[in-house]
Amino acid sequence: MADSTETSESLMKKEPELSAQDPIVSRSTSGIMLLCALLLTASLVWALWDETFGQRPWRNIQQEFVSRYTRYLKSIKPQAGKSEAEVKESAEYQTLDAEAKAALEEVKPESAEIDRKVAQIQKQLDAVTDPFQNQRGRLTVINYNVEISKDSAKEKYRRQAEEKRQEIVEVELPAPDGSDKIITQKMNYEQLERFYNDLREEKARLLGRKAELLKSPTELATTRDDYLRHNLIGLGPGQIDGLIRKMDSFDYSILGHQISASESDIVDRCEVCHVGIREPLNIRPADLAPDGPGKKPDSLARAFVSHPNRELLQIHNPDRFGCSGCHWGNGRATTSDVKGHGRHKYWLWPLFERENIEAGCQQCHAKDRVTQGAETLNLGRDLFYERGCVGCHRYEGFDRETDTLSGTRQNTTQLEDQVIGNDRQIRQDTEAANQAGDDAEAQRLLAHAESLRVSNSLLAARIDQLNLQAKYLMQDQKKIGPNLKDIRLKLRKEWVPVWLKDPQGFRPGTKMPTFWRFGVDRDGDDQIKAISAYLWQESFSSKVPDQARGDAAHGKELFETRGCLGCHGIGDGDSQIGGSFAANLQRVGEKSNFEYIVRWIHNPRERWAPYCPKEKRDLTPEDYSKNNKPYVFDTELNSRCPNDGAELQVQNMTVMPNFRLSDRDARDIASYLFSLSSPPAYPDASFMDDPNLKEKGHGLIKQYGCASCHEIKGFEEEQRIGKELTVEGATPIERLDFALLTHDAEKGHDPLKLHGDHSEKPWYNHKGFFEHKLAEPAIYDQGKEKDPKDRLRMPKPYLTPEWRNALTTFLLGSVGTEGSNVPPSLFYNPQDQRRQDVQNGWWVIKKYNCMGCHEIQVGQRSVLMGVPFYQTPEGKDLLPPILTSEGARVDPNWLLRFLNDPSLSDQRRPGIATTTEPRPGNVAAASASQSENTRQNESTTASTTASAGTSGNGRLKPQPGLDQNGVRVYLKARMPTFSFSPNELQTLVRFFMAMSGQQEPYIKEPLQPLTEQEKLVARQMFTSGTPCLKCHITGDPTHDAQAIAPNFLLSGERLKRDWTFRWLLDPAQIDPGTAMPSGLFRKEGDRWVINLPNPPASANEYKSDHADLLVRYMLLLTPEEQRRLLATSPVQPAASTSSQTEGRLRQKSSGNLAKRIHKTKRAPTVARTVGRVSKRAPGM
Structure with a gap:
C-alpha cells in the first residue's frame, strides 16, 4: 500500500521561514580584521626583533666593541707613528x-x-x-x-x-x-x-x-x-x-666567533662577547671606557680586555681547548651572562672566581708539582704539603715514597711467601720421589724440585732488590712534624701541655694546628693532659750528655750567614727575618734542652735508636749485643736489623740537612738561640707521669691522628684519619655537609665575614664550603648536639687569607676525570722523558726547600736574597749560585758526586783542597775547621760512617765530610749534606739536565790537547787585560781570602765545554747581574777574538777562535800550569777589577754593537760589561 503524501507532510514540523543573512553583508567585520592585522603585524615585528636582537643579545655588545675599539685605535695611531719614527731615527x-x-x-x-x-x-x-x-x-x-x-x-x-x-x-x-x-x-x-x-x-x-x-x-x-x-x-x-679595516668589516654572526673542536666535542662561544681576547694589542679596561680611553671603565670595558697572559694562549690554543675548558662556565650559552658564566644551580661547572681562576689548571695538570705560570695553584700545592694537610688527607701523587714503600713491602711479602711455598713443595717432591714406583716418575719429581730451587734463587735476587729499594725509600720518607719519641730528650716537661693547648700563642704562624675549642670542648684540658702523659711516658728516657755553652756572638753570625735563614725565621712580628718553611726559632730556648739542640744542629739526621718496621719497635743495644754486633746503624753498611735482617729506619725523618758543622760551631749556634729568650715559669706538669692518663692518651692520639705528622711510639704504622681529597672538587654539592648553615649559605649570610661585612653573596657552592672549612673547621658543628667523640676532628690551621685562597683554588681544581669539563685526551700527560724528569725533580726540590737558598726558576727570588746580610754590597757577592742553567753548565757525573758529598771530601787532586790540605779560599777558616775536626777525632772513637749510632749516649760524632764548601769555599752560606738516597740523587741530576734541555745520557766531548804555542797565547790572554785572575781562586792565600769565584782547576771535570764558551761570550745573558764581565770577545769574520785595544802579539798571530782556545785552556788546566800562570803575572787582590780595563772593554766593543747584534745570535750585550763586578760573584 502506497504511503499517503499528505499524511507524511502532516507529521513533519516545519521550521519557521527566516530571511537568510550574509555576515559580510549584514554587519561590519572591519574592527576584527583590523585587530587581527595589528596582532599579526605586532607578532611579525616581535619575531623579527627577537630573531635579530632577542636571541642575539651579543650584537649590541659587538657593536659597542667595534665602536670603542675603533676609537681607541685611532687615538693611539699618532703615538704609534712616533714610536716608529723614533726607532727609525x-x-x-x-x-x-x-x-x-x-x-x-x-x-x-x-x-x-x-x-x-x-x-x-x-x-x-x-x-x-x-x-x-x-x-x-x-x-x-x-x-x-x-x-x-x-x-x-x-x-x-x-x-x-x-x-x-x-x-x-x-x-x-x-x-x-x-x-x-x-x-x-x-x-x-x-x-x-x-x-x-x-x-x-x-x-x-x-x-x-x-x-x-x-x-x-x-x-x-x-x-x-x-x-x-x-x-x-x-x-x-x-x-x-689594518685593525681599523678589520673593524669596518666586522663579522656580527655567531659562527664568526664560535670555537668548534670536533675531536674533543668542544663548542665554545665565549669570544662572541669577549671579543678582544685575542687582539694583538694589550687592551686594558680603561682603554675601552664608554667615555673614552683613560676614563672610568664599565662592565663592558672589562669584558672587552685582551687575555692577560699571551704565553698561555700560545700553549693552550683556544681553537683546541676553548675558553670554558680552563675557566669553566657554559661556553655555549649566549643569551645572558648568567647562563654563559654557568651561574645556574643545575650547571656543574660554574665560572671560577677571579681569585680562583688557576683552579682550571689543576684539572689537567693534576700530576704536576709545579705548573709554570700558576703561582696561586703552586702555592696551594706547597701549603697542602707543608702545612700538614697531607698528613691526614691522602692526595694522589703526594704520597710517592709512602705508596711506593707500601707496594715494595707488599711485593716482598708475597715473594717471601712464594719462597716458603716452593720450599714446602721441594720437600714434598723429594719425599715423593723417594717413594715413587718407577724411575721416570722419580726423575720428574726431582726435576720439578730442582726447578723450584732455581726459582727460589731468582726470587731471592728480586727480594734483595726490593729490600734495597725499601732502604732507599725509607731514607726518602719524611714526616711533617718532629719525632715525638725524643720528647724527653728534647723538651721541657712543663712546656708540652702549654704548647698543645695553644700552639699559635707560643709561636704565631706555626704549622701545628689548634685542636681544642675551649668554649665547646669542656674536656679539652683533660685530653691535653692525657696526650701529654702518653707522649712523655712513651719517649726515650735516656739523658743527652752535657754540652758546654759556646760563643753566642759567633753563633749569631753563623746562624745568619750559613743558610739557616733560608728555612727558619727569627724574630717576632714585623721584625722577623728568614723563611717560613721551618719553625721560627726565636723562643726555642723556652722549650728545649740545650744539649739536645746542640746535637740536633750538629746532625739533625742522627737518630737516637733505629726502628725496625718488621718488629714494629725501636731497637735497643741489647738487640745488637745478643747478636754479637756493635750498636752501630747508618745508611751505608749498617742498615739491617740484627734480629731478622729487615731494613731499618736509621735516620730522623726530617728534611733538615746536615751543615757539617764542627762541635764548637754547633754549640755556638745553640748558645745564640738560647740567648734570645729565657724560660718562663710554666704550671706544674707532674700529671704527665700518671700511668692512668697514659691509656686515655693512647686513644686520643689515635682519634686526632697525631701520628700522621709525628713519629710516635706505638703508632708507627697508623693510617690517616681524613678523607681522600684527590677529587674533592668533583663532589656533588648535595654531599657537602653545610649542616645547619645551608640556608644561610644560600641567602649569603656569612657568620665568618670572610669577604667583608658588606658582602652578602651566596656561598652555597664548593668555593664557599672549602673556604669556611679552612677558616673555621668546626663551623659545620655549630648548633648541633653531638657527643665529643663525634665532633668534626679537623683542627684549625694557621692560614692567611692568601693561603686560604690558594688552598681553595687547589681543591676546586681537584676534580679528576669524572669531574672535569674537558675530555681526558686534553689532560697534560707528557710522554717525553724530559718533561717527566722536570716534574719528578720538582717534588724533591720542594721537599727540601732548595729555593730557600737558590734561584731555580728565572726571576724567582730565594729567601736568602731578602736577608739583611745578603742585601749589603759585600753580601750580594756571597749569595749561593743561581741554578737556572745548572744542567747545561756542569757534567752530570760530577753533579751526582757533588750532591752526594757537597764538601767534595773524596777529592784527591793536586792543587785542590782535601781532608789534609785546606782549600785555597778562606785559609783561616779552613785551618780552624781542620784543627777543630782534629780535636773532634781525637775525642771520640765512634765510627766515622755518616749518621752512625753508638750506644745511644748522644755523643757528637764525626761529620760526613769537610767543614766547608766543596766548590765555592769563599761563600759563608754552606751547601749542606742532605743524605740523598740514590733515587733522589738521580732524580735531581735528571731534573737539572731536563730544565736546561740537555740530553741523557751525557757523553763528554773530548778536548783537543793544547800545543805549546796555544798555551802561550792563552796564558798571555789571561794576564794581558782580562780580569780572570782578579776574582777566581788561584791558590795564593793572600789573594784567595777575598776571592769570589771558583778555582779554575775544578773546571775540567765540572764544566761543559759549550756552556763555558757561551758564558765567556755573554755571562750576563746566562746570569743577569753577575760580576763576570761581558764584551771580552768580539766577532771577527767567523771567529771570536779577544776584545782588547792592545792584544798580545801572539794573540794577533793566532788565527783560530780565541774564545774556544780559552775554554780549552781552562778545562785542561793543571796545577803545574796554574803555578806557571801565576808566576807569569802575580795577581792583584780579588774583586778589584781595574776601571781602566773596564773602560777599554766598553770603548772597544761599543763601536761594533749594531754589527754584532745583527750578525750573530751569540753576541754579548756590551752594556752589561765589567761594571757589574760589584753586583754578584761570577759564579762559573
Whole structure:
C-alpha cells in the first residue's frame, strides 16, 4: 500500500521561514580584521626583533666593541707613528738603512738593464706562445691518431704529422731593439719550438742573475726591517690601519666567533662577547671606557680586555681547548651572562672566581708539582704539603715514597711467601720421589724440585732488590712534624701541655694546628693532659750528655750567614727575618734542652735508636749485643736489623740537612738561640707521669691522628684519619655537609665575614664550603648536639687569607676525570722523558726547600736574597749560585758526586783542597775547621760512617765530610749534606739536565790537547787585560781570602765545554747581574777574538777562535800550569777589577754593537760589561 503524501507532510514540523543573512553583508567585520592585522603585524615585528636582537643579545655588545675599539685605535695611531719614527731615527737603524740602500744602489743599474731585457723577452714570448701552442696541439692530435690507428691509416697520419712539422707559420714579433716596430718571421715547427725554448731559457738566466744581485740588498733590508719590528714597542701605523679595516668589516654572526673542536666535542662561544681576547694589542679596561680611553671603565670595558697572559694562549690554543675548558662556565650559552658564566644551580661547572681562576689548571695538570705560570695553584700545592694537610688527607701523587714503600713491602711479602711455598713443595717432591714406583716418575719429581730451587734463587735476587729499594725509600720518607719519641730528650716537661693547648700563642704562624675549642670542648684540658702523659711516658728516657755553652756572638753570625735563614725565621712580628718553611726559632730556648739542640744542629739526621718496621719497635743495644754486633746503624753498611735482617729506619725523618758543622760551631749556634729568650715559669706538669692518663692518651692520639705528622711510639704504622681529597672538587654539592648553615649559605649570610661585612653573596657552592672549612673547621658543628667523640676532628690551621685562597683554588681544581669539563685526551700527560724528569725533580726540590737558598726558576727570588746580610754590597757577592742553567753548565757525573758529598771530601787532586790540605779560599777558616775536626777525632772513637749510632749516649760524632764548601769555599752560606738516597740523587741530576734541555745520557766531548804555542797565547790572554785572575781562586792565600769565584782547576771535570764558551761570550745573558764581565770577545769574520785595544802579539798571530782556545785552556788546566800562570803575572787582590780595563772593554766593543747584534745570535750585550763586578760573584 502506497504511503499517503499528505499524511507524511502532516507529521513533519516545519521550521519557521527566516530571511537568510550574509555576515559580510549584514554587519561590519572591519574592527576584527583590523585587530587581527595589528596582532599579526605586532607578532611579525616581535619575531623579527627577537630573531635579530632577542636571541642575539651579543650584537649590541659587538657593536659597542667595534665602536670603542675603533676609537681607541685611532687615538693611539699618532703615538704609534712616533714610536716608529723614533726607532727609525736611531743610529743603529740609520746604519742598517744606509747599508741596505747603498747595496741596492750598487746593483740598481745592472738590475734595471735585466728588467729591460726581461720585458723585451716577455713581449716576444707573448707573441710566439699562441702560434707555438697551436701547432703543438695539432701535432699532438695527429700523433694520437698514429698511436690508435693501424696499417695504412697509421702511415697516412705519419705523413700528416711530417707535413704539419714542415708547415710554415708566420709570427709577428716585436723588434729586438725595443721599438714599436713589428717584424714578421716565417718558421716551421722545429724553428718555432727552438725559438720559444731559447726565449724561456734566456729569461730564466736573467732572472737568476737578478736574484743573485739582489741577495745582499734583500738580506740587509730584512735585517733592517727585523730591527724595526723587534724594537718597535706595540704596533706600527700600518698594522693599526689594518685593525681599523678589520673593524669596518666586522663579522656580527655567531659562527664568526664560535670555537668548534670536533675531536674533543668542544663548542665554545665565549669570544662572541669577549671579543678582544685575542687582539694583538694589550687592551686594558680603561682603554675601552664608554667615555673614552683613560676614563672610568664599565662592565663592558672589562669584558672587552685582551687575555692577560699571551704565553698561555700560545700553549693552550683556544681553537683546541676553548675558553670554558680552563675557566669553566657554559661556553655555549649566549643569551645572558648568567647562563654563559654557568651561574645556574643545575650547571656543574660554574665560572671560577677571579681569585680562583688557576683552579682550571689543576684539572689537567693534576700530576704536576709545579705548573709554570700558576703561582696561586703552586702555592696551594706547597701549603697542602707543608702545612700538614697531607698528613691526614691522602692526595694522589703526594704520597710517592709512602705508596711506593707500601707496594715494595707488599711485593716482598708475597715473594717471601712464594719462597716458603716452593720450599714446602721441594720437600714434598723429594719425599715423593723417594717413594715413587718407577724411575721416570722419580726423575720428574726431582726435576720439578730442582726447578723450584732455581726459582727460589731468582726470587731471592728480586727480594734483595726490593729490600734495597725499601732502604732507599725509607731514607726518602719524611714526616711533617718532629719525632715525638725524643720528647724527653728534647723538651721541657712543663712546656708540652702549654704548647698543645695553644700552639699559635707560643709561636704565631706555626704549622701545628689548634685542636681544642675551649668554649665547646669542656674536656679539652683533660685530653691535653692525657696526650701529654702518653707522649712523655712513651719517649726515650735516656739523658743527652752535657754540652758546654759556646760563643753566642759567633753563633749569631753563623746562624745568619750559613743558610739557616733560608728555612727558619727569627724574630717576632714585623721584625722577623728568614723563611717560613721551618719553625721560627726565636723562643726555642723556652722549650728545649740545650744539649739536645746542640746535637740536633750538629746532625739533625742522627737518630737516637733505629726502628725496625718488621718488629714494629725501636731497637735497643741489647738487640745488637745478643747478636754479637756493635750498636752501630747508618745508611751505608749498617742498615739491617740484627734480629731478622729487615731494613731499618736509621735516620730522623726530617728534611733538615746536615751543615757539617764542627762541635764548637754547633754549640755556638745553640748558645745564640738560647740567648734570645729565657724560660718562663710554666704550671706544674707532674700529671704527665700518671700511668692512668697514659691509656686515655693512647686513644686520643689515635682519634686526632697525631701520628700522621709525628713519629710516635706505638703508632708507627697508623693510617690517616681524613678523607681522600684527590677529587674533592668533583663532589656533588648535595654531599657537602653545610649542616645547619645551608640556608644561610644560600641567602649569603656569612657568620665568618670572610669577604667583608658588606658582602652578602651566596656561598652555597664548593668555593664557599672549602673556604669556611679552612677558616673555621668546626663551623659545620655549630648548633648541633653531638657527643665529643663525634665532633668534626679537623683542627684549625694557621692560614692567611692568601693561603686560604690558594688552598681553595687547589681543591676546586681537584676534580679528576669524572669531574672535569674537558675530555681526558686534553689532560697534560707528557710522554717525553724530559718533561717527566722536570716534574719528578720538582717534588724533591720542594721537599727540601732548595729555593730557600737558590734561584731555580728565572726571576724567582730565594729567601736568602731578602736577608739583611745578603742585601749589603759585600753580601750580594756571597749569595749561593743561581741554578737556572745548572744542567747545561756542569757534567752530570760530577753533579751526582757533588750532591752526594757537597764538601767534595773524596777529592784527591793536586792543587785542590782535601781532608789534609785546606782549600785555597778562606785559609783561616779552613785551618780552624781542620784543627777543630782534629780535636773532634781525637775525642771520640765512634765510627766515622755518616749518621752512625753508638750506644745511644748522644755523643757528637764525626761529620760526613769537610767543614766547608766543596766548590765555592769563599761563600759563608754552606751547601749542606742532605743524605740523598740514590733515587733522589738521580732524580735531581735528571731534573737539572731536563730544565736546561740537555740530553741523557751525557757523553763528554773530548778536548783537543793544547800545543805549546796555544798555551802561550792563552796564558798571555789571561794576564794581558782580562780580569780572570782578579776574582777566581788561584791558590795564593793572600789573594784567595777575598776571592769570589771558583778555582779554575775544578773546571775540567765540572764544566761543559759549550756552556763555558757561551758564558765567556755573554755571562750576563746566562746570569743577569753577575760580576763576570761581558764584551771580552768580539766577532771577527767567523771567529771570536779577544776584545782588547792592545792584544798580545801572539794573540794577533793566532788565527783560530780565541774564545774556544780559552775554554780549552781552562778545562785542561793543571796545577803545574796554574803555578806557571801565576808566576807569569802575580795577581792583584780579588774583586778589584781595574776601571781602566773596564773602560777599554766598553770603548772597544761599543763601536761594533749594531754589527754584532745583527750578525750573530751569540753576541754579548756590551752594556752589561765589567761594571757589574760589584753586583754578584761570577759564579762559573
